[in-house]
Amino acid sequence: MNHKVAFNFADGKTSFFEVKANELLLDAALRHGVNIPLDCREGVCGTCQGRCESGQYTQDYVDDEVFSETDLAQGKMLSCQTRVQSAASFYFDFDSSLCNAGATRRIQAVIAKVEQISDTTAILHVDASSSERLLDFLPGQYARLKVPGTDAWRSYSFANRPNPHNQLQFLIRLLPDGLMSHFIRERCEPGQALELEAPLGSFYLRQVNQPLLMVAGGTGLSAFLGMLDEIADKGGCQQPIKLFYGVSRHTDLCELNRLADYRSRIEGFEYHLVVSQPSPQWPGKTGRIPEHFDRQAMNANPFDIYLCGPPPMVEAVKTWLTEQRIDGFHLYYEKFIDSNSGG
Numbered sequence: 001m002n003h004k005v006a007f008n009f010a011d012g013k014t015s016f017f018e019v020k021a022n023e024l025l026l027d028a029a030l031r032h033g034v035n036i037p038l039d040c041r042e043g044v045c046g047t048c049q050g051r052c053e054s055g056q057y058t059q060d061y062v063d064d065e066v067f068s069e070t071d072l073a074q075g076k077m078l079s080c081q082t083r084v085q086s087a088a089s090f091y092f093d094f095d096s097s098l099c100n101a102g103a104t105r106r107i108q109a110v111i112a113k114v115e116q117i118s119d120t121t122a123i124l125h126v127d128a129s130s131s132e133r134l135l136d137f138l139p140g141q142y143a144r145l146k147v148p149g150t151d152a153w154r155s156y157s158f159a160n161r162p163n164p165h166n167q168l169q170f171l172i173r174l175l176p177d178g179l180m181s182h183f184i185r186e187r188c189e190p191g192q193a194l195e196l197e198a199p200l201g202s203f204y205l206r207q208v209n210q211p212l213l214m215v216a217g218g219t220g221l222s223a224f225l226g227m228l229d230e231i232a233d234k235g236g237c238q239q240p241i242k243l244f245y246g247v248s249r250h251t252d253l254c255e256l257n258r259l260a261d262y263r264s265r266i267e268g269f270e271y272h273l274v275v276s277q278p279s280p281q282w283p284g285k286t287g288r289i290p291e292h293f294d295r296q297a298m299n300a301n302p303f304d305i306y307l308c309g310p311p312p313m314v315e316a317v318k319t320w321l322t323e324q325r326i327d328g329f330h331l332y333y334e335k336f337i338d339s340n341s342g343g
């Protein structure tokens with residue numbers, strides 16, 4: 001028996017469609033052109049998550065890392081694992097427009113330019129304007145880039161937001177021995193062809209309804225540049241936003257002008273730089289990022305926290321939150337390893 005389902009989005013729009021007996025909700029949504037962001041399709045990444053507002057449903061598999069028992073009791077669900085047994089409605093905390101062009105696809109693009117912006121970081125500008133459609137993605141998501149001249153793919157977070165000319169940016173960590181790093185240093189030239197697959201990932205900016213805490217480790221900054229571009233361009237954000245950007249050495253820091261610029265474009269935005277291996281010349285914050293959090297303020301008001309960086313940084317922040325018994329927050333995070341830096 002078919003069931004009628006409603007998907008409600010943060011912008012107040014609703015999509016209605018029929019789900020066949022025993023059909024996965026995600027399959028039904030895609031069949032009707034509602035392209036809910038997705039990644040693993042296995043109940044592990046959490047990308048396709050929403051919340052049930054009414055109706056009967058079951059879920060095939062939900063990884064422990066995605067939802068706690070409390071989350072499940074509150075109706076949190078994964079579209080790729082959900083089957084409905086009655087008419088039902090679900091809520092997704094992003095705008096409906098993000099579902100209509102967001103399906104992952106392969107694109108042939110060209111390299112526009114590459115700039116080294118710190119001792120260990122380059123910014124790659126990619127021109128995907130030959131693609132006939134807008135490459136739509138959620139700020140914070142990532143793309144897989146095929147390293148030219150090889151069969152290897154590497155993942156990098158977008159460092160800007162979708163735009164009508166399909167001009168894309170990615171921060172790339174320059175490793176002594178990375179495949180992409182070699183390409184960037186030795187063979188990369190404007191006009192070279194570049195194949196990419198996007199959008200991917202469950203780390204994206206949700207509706208900003210409460211104070212935001214962003215924590216970037218190294219080139220994890222890339223994802224936040226995309227999010228901050230989105231917030232600055234849209235305007236009207238009513239919530240304070242605090243970014244902590246941690247690196248090993250101060251010569252790793254990059255895009256500082258851009259961060260300073262957000263301060264004038266986003267009311268209530270502040271950022272803090274933290275260097276874990278400071279030279280004597282470094283005048284700013286040092287050590288591990290959580291040492292600089294304002295515990296009292298975090299306990300006083302609910303907030304959303306986004307983490308993007310190497311696994312030790314993400315784990316250190318999560319552990320600190322647990323140890324300090326901070327609650328009343330929503331946590332979103334993306335871990336990456338250096339060979340796949342940025343995504």
Ligand code: FES
Pocket residue numbers: 037038039040041042043044045046047048049078079080081
């Ligand atoms: S796409 Fe549904 S959990 Fe990953």
